[in-house]
Amino acid sequence: MxxxxxxxxxxxxxxxxxxxxxxxxxxxxxxxxxxxxxxxxxxxxxxxxxxxxxxxxRKLGLPAVPELAFGAVGPGGLRVLNEEIADRLDPDEVDEVVRAETVELERRERRYREGRPPxxxxxxxxxxxxxxxxxxxxxxxxxxxxxxxxxxxxxxxxxxxxxxxxxxxxxxxxxxxxxxxxxxxxxxxxxxxxxxxxxxxxxxxxxxxxx
Structure with missing residues (x-):
């Protein structure tokens, strides 16, 4: 059970x-x-x-289907991409998604890591x-x-x-x-x-x- x-x-x-x-x-x-x-x-x-x-x-979601991820961003600008999917996308679309998710990631990092080392x-x-x-x-x-x-x-x-x-x-x-x-x-x-x-x-x- x-x-x-x-x-x-x-x-x-x-x-x-x-x-x-x-x-x-x-x-x-x-x-x-x-x-x-x-x-x-x-x-x-x-x-x-x-x-x-x-x-x-922060997951990097496909522009047309945000719940499907083509990668993720992490602290300090780290980026992990599923190259098989990311390579099929327009580079400008990838950059736009990365920018948007990086803004939110940095907001959360500032909020949670205040006074804490990286x-x-x-x-x-x-x-x-x-x-x-x-x-x-x-x-x-x-x-x-x-x-x-x-x-x-x-x-x-x-x-x-x-x-x-x-x-x-x-x-x-x-x-x-x-x-x-x-x-x-x-x-x-x-x-x-x-x-x-x-x-x-x-x-x-x-x-x-x-x-």
Whole structure:
């Protein structure tokens, strides 16, 4: 029977039990995907005794079909492209999408990283955490960004996900931890009693330990 989590914090606690092999290690950084993944990641980081950070990734959607991604942008101007798709697009269209998403990424970086150094993952194990996997597009993009930031190993951890997304992500990440992969997935929100939209203030509170 599928499990319904009370909220994202409870989901993170359950998820942390599946990551106990990483507990107490000095080379682990837990990365919450903005925004819904951050409360889950905060609970994971607390249980593992690992530092919590935030990974801001913006998908680059096709101009005509924004939900389909041809790549992503990450911190510090990092760009990860699916060349097979991007090469078929007009370069001006690509540049326009990149510009728009970079503006939003930089806004979020300023908001979340105020007083914090730029994210560095050199030689570390990056544990990318989200509240669920629907298509997995953002998580796949995040894996590429984490590798470009220097991570030597990338683990993706989510409380629930669609089987198809899990399979695709398993080809990209070094490890995918996903306790629930129901065949009739539907939507991430089905598996939470409280699935409110996470605010910028909640993200900042989790990162500063004031939440």
């Amino acid at each position: 599928d499990t319904t989590y009370r909220n994202r914090a409870e989901a993170g606690t359950v998820l942390a039990d599946r990551l106990d092999s990483l507990a107490g290690r000095s080379d682990v950084t837990v990365l919450g995907l903005v925004r819904g993944g951050v409360p889950v990641a905060a609970a994971v980081a607390d249980r593992l005794g690992a530092p919590l950070d935030v990974l801001v990734v 994210l560095r993952l050199d030689g570390r194990i990056g544990v990318i955490v989200d509240d669920g996997l629907a298509t997995g597009a953002t998580a796949r993009a995040a894996v590429g960004v984490a590798r470009q930031l220097g991570a030597r190993r990338v683990v993706v951890a989510v409380p629930v996900g669609a089987p198809e997304a899990y399979a695709l992500l398993s080809q990209t990440a070094d490890e995918v931890v996903c306790p629930q992969r129901p065949a009739d997935f539907g939507a991430v929100s089905r598996f939470y009693e409280d699935f409110h939209e996470v605010s910028d203030a909640e993200v900042v509170a989790a990162l500063t330990g004031s939440g």
